[in-house]
Amino acid sequence: MHLHHHPFCPHSRFVRLLLSEYGLEPTLVEERVWERRPDFLMLDPAGATPVLVEPNGFAVPGATIIGEYIDETRGASYGDRRMLPVDIGARVEVRRLAAWFNDKFFLEVSEPLVREKIFKRFMPREFGGGPPDMQAIRAARANVRYHLQYIGWLLKARNWLAGDRLSYADLAAAAHISCVDYLGDVPWDEDETARTWYARIKSRPSFRPLLAVTMAGIPPSATYADLDF
Known part of the structure; x- marks a missing residue:
């Protein structure tokens, strides 16, 4: 699967975390949504990150929808690790x-x-x-x-x-x-x-890849990657 995201889009980070917790490793495709890239708009006309694309090309837009989709398609097999409880x-x-x-x-x-x-x-x-x-x-x-x-x-x-x-x-x-x-x-x-x-x-x-993300010209705070801050 592919995840169209931006490294500092909080909704993209939410999806990256939940996929990682489920052991799913998507190929990341960075999007600068203000550029309104035509191929990205074909996946989601709203032009917002994140968008998850399954190997068969099926596109799932938006953090909430992706969360529900992953739970519906994979959640039941994870038992106690399910991110949405059964009750x-x-x-x-x-x-x-x-x-x-x-x-x-x-x-x-x-x-x-x-x-x-x-x-x-x-x-x-x-x-x-x-x-x-x-x-x-x-x-x-x-x-x-x-x-x-x-x-x-x-x-x-x-x-x-x-x-x-x-x-x-x-x-x-x-x-x-x-x-x-x-x-x-x-x-x-x-x-x-x-x-x-x-x-x-x-x-x-699941958090390690996020803590490795930096932005050129904008250094992280002292607490960002410190696990014992």
Whole structure:
């Protein structure tokens, strides 16, 4: 399979994590979505990453849809390692929290920070490139604090974000946080519980390829690849 992605697209990182947790190793195809490459638009007219393409050419667009597709086509064979639990109530909670990070955290934190601090450097001005909007950056930095507190609150009564087992909720949260952490915008000293959870998840083998990713001219923060930060 092929995964059309961008290294600093949080939704792409979520899909990379879930595929790795299931032992699936796609060929990565980097997309700069602002270029609107015609062959990529043929796979998904929305022109957004990620898009998963099966060996037979079947294309699955979007992080949420890919997550559901992988669970429906492969999940049952993984038993206790399944990223979406069998129990309907537990599945709802996993989906709720995955949506919290893939939608709400993305809108309030990871999207503006990645756009302003990374993407704008490479985008032509006519497509929105240029100097960063510092007001947007300050708002995102303020927003990350209450999301971090929410993670800490959840983990006071749970082993992982949605319950006793690792799930899509943890992968979604960690994928988005990893982009923000690369930029040095996560105030880790404000919530020890959230910090401990992130240290656990980024120590998993599935996380190693993400921690090896760097962007020319934008060095990672001191905590990014440190497993004992």
